[in-house]
Amino acid sequence: MASAGKNGLMAQLPRTTLRDALSVSLTVGAYGVAFGAASVAAGFSVLQSCLFSLLTFTGASQFAAVGVVASGGAPISAIAAATVLGTRNALYGIQMAPLLHVRGLKRIAAAQLTIDESTNVALAQAPRGVAVMRAGFWLTGAGVFLFWNVFTLAGALGAKALGNPASWGLDAAVPAAFLGLLWPRLDTTFLRLVAGASMAFALLITPWLPAGLPILATALVAVALGWRQR
Amino acid sequence: MAPEVSATTTWTVLVATSALCFATKLFGHYVPQRWLANATLQRINALIPISLLSALVVAQGLVVKTHVVIDHRLAGLAVALAALFARAPFPVVVVLAAVASAVVYHLH
Numbered sequence: 001m002a003s004a005g006k007n008g009l010m011a012q013l014p015r016t017t018l019r020d021a022l023s024v025s026l027t028v029g030a031y032g033v034a035f036g037a038a039s040v041a042a043g044f045s046v047l048q049s050c051l052f053s054l055l056t057f058t059g060a061s062q063f064a065a066v067g068v069v070a071s072g073g074a075p076i077s078a079i080a081a082a083t084v085l086g087t088r089n090a091l092y093g094i095q096m097a098p099l100l101h102v103r104g105l106k107r108i109a110a111a112q113l114t115i116d117e118s119t120n121v122a123l124a125q126a127p128r129g130v131a132v133m134r135a136g137f138w139l140t141g142a143g144v145f146l147f148w149n150v151f152t153l154a155g156a157l158g159a160k161a162l163g164n165p166a167s168w169g170l171d172a173a174v175p176a177a178f179l180g181l182l183w184p185r186l187d188t189t190f191l192r193l194v195a196g197a198s199m200a201f202a203l204l205i206t207p208w209l210p211a212g213l214p215i216l217a218t219a220l221v222a223v224a225l226g227w228r229q230r
Numbered sequence: 231m232a233p234e235v236s237a238t239t240t241w242t243v244l245v246a247t248s249a250l251c252f253a254t255k256l257f258g259h260y261v262p263q264r265w266l267a268n269a270t271l272q273r274i275n276a277l278i279p280i281s282l283l284s285a286l287v288v289a290q291g292l293v294v295k296t297h298v299v300i301d302h303r304l305a306g307l308a309v310a311l312a313a314l315f316a317r318a319p320f321p322v323v324v325v326l327a328a329v330a331s332a333v334v335y336h337l338h
Contacts, residue, residue, distance in 0.1 A: 027320070030319075030320050030321045031320065033321075034320075034324055042235070043234070043235030043240060044235075044240050044244070045240070048240055048241070048244050051244060051248070052244055052247075052248070055244075055248035055252070056244075056247050056248040056251045056252075057251075058251050058255075060279055060282075060283065061247065061251050062247070063286065064282060064286060065243050065244075065247045066243075067286050067289065067290055068289075069235055069239065069240070069243055070290065071289050071290065071293060071295075072295050075239050075242045075243050075246070078243045078247070079242075079243055079246045079247050079250065081282060082243075082247040082250070082251065083247070083250040083251065083254065084278060084282065085278065085279060085282050086250070086251040086254045086255075087254060087275060087278065088275055088276075088278070088279060089251070089254055089255045089258060090254045090255065090257050090258035090261075091258060091272070091275055092255075092258060093255055093256070093257065093258020093259040094258045094259075094261060094263055094265060096258075096259070097258070097259045097260075097263075098263060107259055108256070110259060111252065111255040111256040111258070111259045112252060112255060114255045114258060114259070166302070166331075166332075166335050167332065167335065167336070168328060168332055169302075169306055169327065169328030169329055169330070169331035169332030169333075169335070170328060171290075171302075171303055171306075171331065172291065172302065172303040172305070172306025172307060172310075172327045172328055172330070172331030172332075173306070173324045173325075173327055173328040173331070174290050175286070175287050175288075175289075175290035175291030175303065175306070175307055175310075175327075176291075176306055176307060176309075176310035176323055176324050176326075176327030176328070177320075177324050178283050178286040178287045178290060179287050179307065179310050179311065179314065179323070180310070180314065180320045180323045180324060181283055182280065182283040182284060182287065183314045185279065185280055185283075186280070191277075191280055194277055194280050194281060194284075195280050195281075195283075195284040196284075198280065198281040198282075198284035198285055199284045199285070199287065199288045201285075202284065202285035202288050202289060203288050203292065203293075203298055206289070206293050206296060206297070206298055207296055207297065207298070209296070210296070211293075211295050211296055212289075214285060214289060214293075215282060215285040215286055215289050216282075218281045218282060218284065218285035219278055219281055219282060221277075221281045222274055222277035222278045222280065222281035222282075223274050225277060226270065226273040226274030226275075226276070226277045227270060227273075227274065
């Protein structure tokens with residue numbers, strides 16, 4: 001960000017890097033609308049929905065937290081599901097820290113911006129060198145942060161204006177949004193098998209566990225299949 | 231639907247989720263890189279989003295409290311699935327699902 005400008009990196013930044021960062025940021029905006037709407041439909045206020053996007057700032061975890069609350073789950077189930085979903089950000093951080101090489105407040109900012117999009121854009125710039133990777137990380141992180149928060153507000157206000165979620169199909173839009181988040185990840189037969197097994201497992205244990213807990217328990221499917229996979 | 235959720239619940243979930251998710255991110259920036267080396271851990275970590283998102287699809291689309299229920303939401307999910315197969319972009323998928331679900335909801 002600031003340092004990128006000072007070092008004149010922006011001037012030499014390849015157009016494709018800029019385009020990657022911008023297109024990813026804008027696409028994420030659409031998910032922001034869905035999150036804002038899902039959050040309000042789950043019983044969170046507009047203010048709380050916006051704070052979620054500012055402070056938690058990791059989409060899948062936010063969706064999981066409000067999703068578990070919407071399905072009547074206990075707070076602990078919602079918090080645990082969101083945290084487990086967020087563990088991949090720690091692995092991203094391990095990859096990004098040596099590249100970014102920042103300290104103090106900038107490290108705090110880098111940590112908060114460490115998400116799927118910023119890490120993936122940064123890693124995709126590898127052939128163009130470390131400086132471009134860094135710029136890709138900061139640009140995408142800041143861009144997604146901006147659009148994600150603005151569109152969360154829009155979605156939350158929109159859902160509040162609509163009223164009864166079922167009447168507008170919002171109760172189906174939320175699982176459809178999850179399906180939309182899931183779909184691009186299913187690029188091998190094995191991953192489709194994991195998704196199918198997880199859905200079956202979640203439905204199977206639903207009558208036997210308190211609401212919200214089956215979602216978290218499904219992480220066991222990932223552990224079992226990840227353990228054995230070669 | 232408009233669920234009855236207490237302010238204590240929503241604030242607890244918001245604050246704790248935010249704190250833990252940030253701590254997780256910060257943790258990644260402070261641990262030594264060799265912690266990444268465990269292949270089994272990496273494989274499991276890559277599968278967790280797929281498992282949890284899959285569970286969320288069915289929990290939100292086919293479950294009420296602790297019962298598996300087939301209702302208007304399934305129409306929305308079916309349309310979403312068809313739209314994804316047709317390579318529709320995310321906003322189109324969500325809007326089509328909402329429309330299909332709302333239509334079935336009002337027909338009932």
